[in-house]
Amino acid sequence: MSTTEHSDFIDSDTGKLGMWLFLFTELFLFGGLFIVYAVMRSKYSADFHHAALELNAFIGATNTVVLLVSSMTVAMSLTAIQRKQSNRAMGLIFITLILAGVFMVNKYFEWGHKIGLHLYPGSDVMKTLPHGEIMFFGLYFMMTGLHALHVIIGGILLTIVMFKIKSGRINQEHYLLHENGALYWHLVDLIWIFLFPLLYLIT
Amino acid sequence: MKNHDDHITSYSLNWTVLIVLLILTTISILAIKMHLGAYTVALALILASVKVTIVLTYFMHLKFENLLLRLMVGGVFLLFAIVIVITFIDYYFR
Incomplete structure (x- = not known):
C-alpha cells in the first residue's frame, strides 16, 4: 500500500513537469510568430504604424483587464481546493469561465468590425493595401486567432475541472488536473500580456 | 497523486498580485500614450516582461516550486x- 502511495506521489510532480514541458512548446509556437512580427515591424515600420491605428486599444485594454482578473480567480480556485472549500473553488472557476466568455464576445465584436471593413486576409480591400499593412493584418488575425483558440481550449479544460470538483474526483488531496488547468489558463494570460502592447498599444 | 504538502497561496496575496498587474498595465498604457518615441517599444516590452515574471512567480507558483x-x-x-x-x-x- 505504501509503495502505491509512493509512486502516486511521484505522478503528481512529474505530471506537473509534463505540463510545463508542454507550455514550453506553446511558448515557442507563439514565439515564432512574435519573431516574424518583430522582423516585419522593423522592415515595414511606416505600414505597421498606419495599420496599428485601425485597432481599438480600448477593447484591447478591456480584454487585458478581463484576462488578468480571470487569472486571479483561477489561482484563487486552486487556493480554495487546497483549503477544502470545494464550493468556493467551483464558484471561482465559474467566474473564470464567464470572464473567458466576455473576452470572446469582445473578440467577436472586434473581428466583426474588421471583417465589416473588409480588413481580413484575402479580401479585395486587403489586396489594395501596401505590403506591410497586409503583413500586419495577417499577423493580427493569426496571433489573436491562435490566442482565442487557446482561450476556448482553456475554457473547456476548466469546465472539465469544475465538473470533476463537483463529482469529488478533484479534492484537497488530488488536484493535479486542477493545477495543470490553471497553469494552462495562466499561459493564455502570459501570451496576451505580450500581444496587447505589441498589437494594440505601439503604433 | 497526493500533493497536499504544496504551498498554499493566500487569497490576499492573489489580490495584491492582481492590483500590481493592473497598475503596471495602466502605466504601460499611459506611457505609450505619451509618445516617448524610440523608447516606446522598449518600455512596453520591459513592462510586459515584468508582468510576465510576476504571473510566473506568484500565479503559476514558481516561487514555491x-x-x-x-x-x-x-x-x-x-x-x-x-x-x-x-x-x-x-x-x-x-
Missing part, C-alpha cells in the same frame, strides 16, 4: 531571448 523546475523555466526563456537576438543579428547584418 523546486529548483529543477525554476531552472528549466529560466533556461527556456533565456533560450527564447537568444533565438530573438540571433534572428535580429542575422537580419541586420545580412
Whole structure:
C-alpha cells in the first residue's frame, strides 16, 4: 500500500513537469510568430504604424483587464481546493469561465468590425493595401486567432475541472488536473500580456 | 497523486498580485500614450516582461516550486531571448 502511495506521489510532480514541458512548446509556437512580427515591424515600420491605428486599444485594454482578473480567480480556485472549500473553488472557476466568455464576445465584436471593413486576409480591400499593412493584418488575425483558440481550449479544460470538483474526483488531496488547468489558463494570460502592447498599444 | 504538502497561496496575496498587474498595465498604457518615441517599444516590452515574471512567480507558483523546475523555466526563456537576438543579428547584418 505504501509503495502505491509512493509512486502516486511521484505522478503528481512529474505530471506537473509534463505540463510545463508542454507550455514550453506553446511558448515557442507563439514565439515564432512574435519573431516574424518583430522582423516585419522593423522592415515595414511606416505600414505597421498606419495599420496599428485601425485597432481599438480600448477593447484591447478591456480584454487585458478581463484576462488578468480571470487569472486571479483561477489561482484563487486552486487556493480554495487546497483549503477544502470545494464550493468556493467551483464558484471561482465559474467566474473564470464567464470572464473567458466576455473576452470572446469582445473578440467577436472586434473581428466583426474588421471583417465589416473588409480588413481580413484575402479580401479585395486587403489586396489594395501596401505590403506591410497586409503583413500586419495577417499577423493580427493569426496571433489573436491562435490566442482565442487557446482561450476556448482553456475554457473547456476548466469546465472539465469544475465538473470533476463537483463529482469529488478533484479534492484537497488530488488536484493535479486542477493545477495543470490553471497553469494552462495562466499561459493564455502570459501570451496576451505580450500581444496587447505589441498589437494594440505601439503604433 | 497526493500533493497536499504544496504551498498554499493566500487569497490576499492573489489580490495584491492582481492590483500590481493592473497598475503596471495602466502605466504601460499611459506611457505609450505619451509618445516617448524610440523608447516606446522598449518600455512596453520591459513592462510586459515584468508582468510576465510576476504571473510566473506568484500565479503559476514558481516561487514555491523546486529548483529543477525554476531552472528549466529560466533556461527556456533565456533560450527564447537568444533565438530573438540571433534572428535580429542575422537580419541586420545580412
